[in-house]
Structure formats: C-alpha cells, structure tokens
Amino acid sequence: MTLHRALVTTVAVLALSADAWALSQPDGTPIPAGSGLQSLFDARGEAIDALADAAILPQTFVPGCDLNFEVIARNAGYKNSFGWYNATGSKPEPSELNEFLKCDDAVGTVRTLSIRSDPRYAGGEVGFYQAVGACGTVSDHLYVFYSEPRYNPDAQLENPFIHLLIYNSTAVPRAFYFGWEDLISGGDNDFDDLTTFVTGITCSGGGGACDTGLEGVCASGTVQCQSGGLACVGHVQPSPETCDGLDNDCNGIADEGAECPAGQVCDLGACVRRCAGELGCRSGFVCNANGMCVEPACAQLECPSGTRCVDGQCKGPCDGVVCPHGLSCRAGACVDPCLTITCDEGQVCADGLCTDRCQCTGCPSGQSCHADGRCSIDACAGSACPPGTWCDESGSCRDA
Numbered sequence: 001m002t003l004h005r006a007l008v009t010t011v012a013v014l015a016l017s018a019d020a021w022a023l024s025q026p027d028g029t030p031i032p033a034g035s036g037l038q039s040l041f042d043a044r045g046e047a048i049d050a051l052a053d054a055a056i057l058p059q060t061f062v063p064g065c066d067l068n069f070e071v072i073a074r075n076a077g078y079k080n081s082f083g084w085y086n087a088t089g090s091k092p093e094p095s096e097l098n099e100f101l102k103c104d105d106a107v108g109t110v111r112t113l114s115i116r117s118d119p120r121y122a123g124g125e126v127g128f129y130q131a132v133g134a135c136g137t138v139s140d141h142l143y144v145f146y147s148e149p150r151y152n153p154d155a156q157l158e159n160p161f162i163h164l165l166i167y168n169s170t171a172v173p174r175a176f177y178f179g180w181e182d183l184i185s186g187g188d189n190d191f192d193d194l195t196t197f198v199t200g201i202t203c204s205g206g207g208g209a210c211d212t213g214l215e216g217v218c219a220s221g222t223v224q225c226q227s228g229g230l231a232c233v234g235h236v237q238p239s240p241e242t243c244d245g246l247d248n249d250c251n252g253i254a255d256e257g258a259e260c261p262a263g264q265v266c267d268l269g270a271c272v273r274r275c276a277g278e279l280g281c282r283s284g285f286v287c288n289a290n291g292m293c294v295e296p297a298c299a300q301l302e303c304p305s306g307t308r309c310v311d312g313q314c315k316g317p318c319d320g321v322v323c324p325h326g327l328s329c330r331a332g333a334c335v336d337p338c339l340t341i342t343c344d345e346g347q348v349c350a351d352g353l354c355t356d357r358c359q360c361t362g363c364p365s366g367q368s369c370h371a372d373g374r375c376s377i378d379a380c381a382g383s384a385c386p387p388g389t390w391c392d393e394s395g396s397c398r399d400a
Helices: 036-043
Strands: 011-013 061-073 081-086 098-101 110-113 126-132 143-146 164-168 175-180 194-203 209-211 220-226 229-234 265-267 270-272 308-310 313-315 328-330 333-335 347-350 353-356 367-369 375-377 389-391 397-399
Touching: 036 061, 061 098, 061 126, 061 353, 098 110, 220 353
Parallel strands: none
Antiparallel strands: 011 229, 061 110, 061 194, 081 098, 081 126, 126 143, 164 175, 175 194, 209 220, 220 229, 265 270, 308 313, 328 333, 347 353, 367 375, 389 397
C-alpha cells in the first residue's frame, strides 16, 4: 500500500514502506521472489506491484455474510489445504482448524463459505491457515502455517519467517489475494505455492484514533476498514477560515484571512478591538502585548496553535463540550459522526464507524434489524420521544 493524502476525501491509506520492496525475510531476501505473483496480478488486470504492495497485515479478518474463495494458482510440489479458525489470541488447536479448500481443489475452484452461520464460529475475527503435505489436511500434514505468523513452526525467532503475503485487490472492493509460501524458512520465497482470491471479508483493527497527515482541523481521524484495507478517515473537511484559533482550511496557518465585525481584528483566536491609544479598552478588557483588547486573565497567556484563551486557560475546540446523544464534537461543533464517512457497499455507518449491515451481522439481544442495515431497540418501537430527548434501552426517553 502507498500513502495517499487527498484533501477532498481526507483519507490516508496506511503506508507499509517507501522502499522498492515492502517486506523481506529475516535473512534479508526481498519477498516475493520471482515473477509468478506479478504475472498473475497483471493477467487479472490488477494495479498491484507484487514487491512494493506486499503486506503481512491484517493478520485477522472480520467475515462478511458470504465469503467466496477462488483457487487461482497452485505452483508447489505439495498439495496444500486452506481453512479458517477463530482468532482468540492463542494458537489454535488442530481441532479448531476448519478446512474448506481441500488439497485436491484445482485452480478455478470457487467455494462460498458462510462463516457467520457456521456453529463453529465464535464471533469476532478469524484467521486463516495452510496445511502443507503430499495431500495436506488438519490431521495429516508436514506443517501448518497461519495468517498470524507468531504461530508458525519457524517462528521461534523474534523476527519470524513470513509464509503469507496479503494484497488488497485494486479491481474488486473488499477483496484480498492470499499468497502462501509452503517451505520452512521461506524456501524459494515465490509465495505462489497456493494463491487464493477472497471476497466478502474486511480487515480488523478499525476504530482507533489516527492522524490523516493533513494540517489543522483535518489532521484527526478514525481508522476505518475501506476497500479491504485500513484507512485513516478524517473527521472534518476543509472549510473557510473563521476567527477561532483553528486552521479551518487545513493549509497549516490558523485564522489566515479570517473576517471579524467592523472595528475588530482576529487575534489569538478571537475577534477583538485594538487598544484605542490613551483611551485603552472598554470596561472589562485590558490591552495585551499585541495591542489588542482581551480578557484580563488572557493578557499574559500565549496559547499553542489549535487552542485559544478562554477565562485564562488555553482550550481546544472540544474541551468541555458535551454533545447531545448521537452527536460528536468535531472542531468545536456537535455533528453527526457519520457525516463525512462513506462506507463500502454492504456496510453502514454507525457512531462514526463503518460496519457490515445487520442483515449480515445480526443484532444484539433486545434489538431488531431494519431495512437500512442498522439495528434499533425493540423497547423503542412505536415510541416517539419529544424533541431534545432520545430513547434508551429500556424504552424510556432521556434528555439528549
């Protein structure tokens, strides 16, 4: 993946490396070796650089309603099987490995898997494995390699050998290529021993705070899973400058050209009057070092960029702001946290995060799934809370 900084969408895709290749084995060998994967991607119309775009993240995934797995290459002496397991934080036992591509499934085989409806699915994230052998299975194999490399048989070292490369598809949303290497310590490192194309899964790890790489109010964001990869999606879009101590237009300069009422100028994030010579300032204000009339408590205080002095304290735009239920503070305003979010097809935005539609994920106990893909509280069905209130889990109306 490469780092994209787009001012319009305020999305930065998390970078893996700026080198000609992204990954190497502990012995320094760049991976993948050879032209097998690159030729495969080119033939499928993908704008993927097999070296630069190689990734080992994500290591676990969130399954959608239906997952389609296509075998697109088998270039190994072994015949390997492929399956999934519940990602629990511990190495799965053999009995916890669930095979769905058999060792003799030929190139062109397509299988549809509904992990979410499988009684073996524990909820949450899943990992994938490859069982290696003459006809590798869970019960009869030479080795098992995992999408979580710390579980691999040659992972005793702090820097373990890599056996799975992951690529985001550039042609199909929410799709990945899995390229497996099936030899201990990397072998020939071609990573096309078993190659599968997987649709219907999304990466895990969304929800955390992140930096978009942009300036000013556009800098803060939330990690989202978009188009199969982790992306930093900004909370705020650029807007014209106002006198508030913030860089509203995201050009790196706060309050540049911000307008104020007649007779006032923008100083330190507030529209203030200039000190009127010997007359000084009107009652309740004093003249600061910049020749501006300010609150006495702010006269000697210099606040860092992105804050302004209020009652003698440097405050950020959301400090002390309590928003009504369902809204979040963004650059000093209470807004719908989904306002700037565009989700992939089959997903909806809830509380600022893209999630699969409830027709796929189901709803918690006491909630029902609606046509828009969101869950609602059963106890609130048919109730209409007055303006300024919201309906809680018990069906009671509470102040927003």
